[in-house]
Amino acid sequence: MLREVSAGKRFMGRLPQGADLLEALTQACVAQGITAGEVRAIGALTKAVLGYYNQQNREYEYVTLGSHLEIVSLIGDVSLKDGRPFVHAHVSLGDERGQLWGGHLAPGSEIFACEVMIVQYQSAEPFERAFDEGTGLLLWPME
Amino acid sequence: MLREVSAGKRFMGRLPQGADLLEALTQACVAQGITAGEVRAIGALTKAVLGYYNQQNREYEYVTLGSHLEIVSLIGDVSLKDGRPFVHAHVSLGDERGQLWGGHLAPGSEIFACEVMIVQYQSAEPFERAFDEGTGLLLWPME
Amino acid sequence: MLREVSAGKRFMGRLPQGADLLEALTQACVAQGITAGEVRAIGALTKAVLGYYNQQNREYEYVTLGSHLEIVSLIGDVSLKDGRPFVHAHVSLGDERGQLWGGHLAPGSEIFACEVMIVQYQSAEPFERAFDEGTGLLLWPME
Numbered sequence: 001m002l003r004e005v006s007a008g009k010r011f012m013g014r015l016p017q018g019a020d021l022l023e024a025l026t027q028a029c030v031a032q033g034i035t036a037g038e039v040r041a042i043g044a045l046t047k048a049v050l051g052y053y054n055q056q057n058r059e060y061e062y063v064t065l066g067s068h069l070e071i072v073s074l075i076g077d078v079s080l081k082d083g084r085p086f087v088h089a090h091v092s093l094g095d096e097r098g099q100l101w102g103g104h105l106a107p108g109s110e111i112f113a114c115e116v117m118i119v120q121y122q123s124a125e126p127f128e129r130a131f132d133e134g135t136g137l138l139l140w141p142m143e
Numbered sequence: 144m145l146r147e148v149s150a151g152k153r154f155m156g157r158l159p160q161g162a163d164l165l166e167a168l169t170q171a172c173v174a175q176g177i178t179a180g181e182v183r184a185i186g187a188l189t190k191a192v193l194g195y196y197n198q199q200n201r202e203y204e205y206v207t208l209g210s211h212l213e214i215v216s217l218i219g220d221v222s223l224k225d226g227r228p229f230v231h232a233h234v235s236l237g238d239e240r241g242q243l244w245g246g247h248l249a250p251g252s253e254i255f256a257c258e259v260m261i262v263q264y265q266s267a268e269p270f271e272r273a274f275d276e277g278t279g280l281l282l283w284p285m286e
Numbered sequence: 287m288l289r290e291v292s293a294g295k296r297f298m299g300r301l302p303q304g305a306d307l308l309e310a311l312t313q314a315c316v317a318q319g320i321t322a323g324e325v326r327a328i329g330a331l332t333k334a335v336l337g338y339y340n341q342q343n344r345e346y347e348y349v350t351l352g353s354h355l356e357i358v359s360l361i362g363d364v365s366l367k368d369g370r371p372f373v374h375a376h377v378s379l380g381d382e383r384g385q386l387w388g389g390h391l392a393p394g395s396e397i398f399a400c401e402v403m404i405v406q407y408q409s410a411e412p413f414e415r416a417f418d419e420g421t422g423l424l425l426w427p428m429e
Contacts, residue, residue: 145299
């Protein structure tokens with residue numbers, strides 16, 4: 001279920017303070033024409049919204065964290081959803097005691113500072129998300 | 144103690160629902176002939192087994208988590224152990240409250256959904272694990 | 287605020303037992319002439335010092351963890367600070383119960399074992415940190 005890809009353009013830089021993290025990552029991919037790839041980031045947030053997929057109810061549940069948090073890790077991929085670049089990222093976040101919180105990066109997470117690396121992937125076939133019956137998620141159909 | 148490598152083939156894709164995560168990663172490397180490289184993944188598990196290396200007793204201790212968990216990060220490397228591809232990966236996992244658990248990825252962690260990126264490395268000398276006296280672990284002998 | 291880069295040399299290997307993690311990463315970059323890039327690592331520490339940036343007071347606060355911990359993830363970037371290679375890395379660390387702790391990797395974190403991957407980046411302009419008024423941090427000035 002793996003597809004060979006080749007590395008295209010690479011980017012390193014910062015995302016703007018005050019922006020929505022998921023939206024800023026998506027906009028960066030749209031601006032650079034990245035339709036497949038990888039993202040990584042570290043930094044800090046002023047608030048966060050985390051998703052947890054309830055595998056039984058097949059619904060995302062959300063946790064909102066109002067405190068200031070370090071982005072201890074952000075790992076994600078870029079692919080197409082409804083024909084447009086879509087960033088799927090998971091984050092772990094550290095509070096002032098060093099305790100970690102994390103999950104699926106949801107809209108509503110606000111950047112304090114964010115250093116990001118993006119690698120574009122080129123592949124023979126596009127990575128396009130579609131409904132997956134086994135999980136109820138939008139995944140890449142590959143056999 | 145670093146060795147220069149060059150990037151070979153790259154892969155992005157999904158691992159099968161219900162499979163053992165460590166075994167599926169290993170099989171992907173075997174199938175593609177990857178004997179050195181890097182792996183990264185995000186997704187979700189239906190259950191997890193985490194290892195913690197007791198540095199004093201020089202033994203792995205294991206924690207089993209029965210609940211459904213997000214794979215918030217998986218970072219790992221590929222090298223040879225007993226002449227065969229061996230994946231060494233660490234994972235952080237998020238529960239429904241957004242709390243994180245993590246450690247050394249052990250056999251018995253079952254995939255719900257998993258999106259994975261693998262980069263093959265080529266090097267002049269193979270990365271082959273051998274017993275390290277200082278730690279009691281199987282590490283790359285490099286001076 | 288992103289800058290295109292190209293991948294230069296790559297390295298995989300181990301950092302020495304007993305060394306300071308941040309110092310060992312920095313020395314590896316200095317030794318290889320890496321002034322921009324990415325680092326990733328997994329492994330274990332004998333003790334750790336984590337930073338948390340207090341966004342209101344604009345000061346780093348530190349948490350010291352005396353127990354043995356798995357390095358569940360280390361993600362970071364390399365750039366220049368005062369004209370010299372500077373590693374900015376965030377870590378998540380797992381204890382014997384599988385609970386995670388994490389934040390900004392600070393001096394004083396001692397390696398038990400560490401497997402590291404470094405990718406050098408080449409860019410038209412150097413990545414040089416400078417004081418950022420919005421955050422009080424040393425960031426890359428890019429508009």
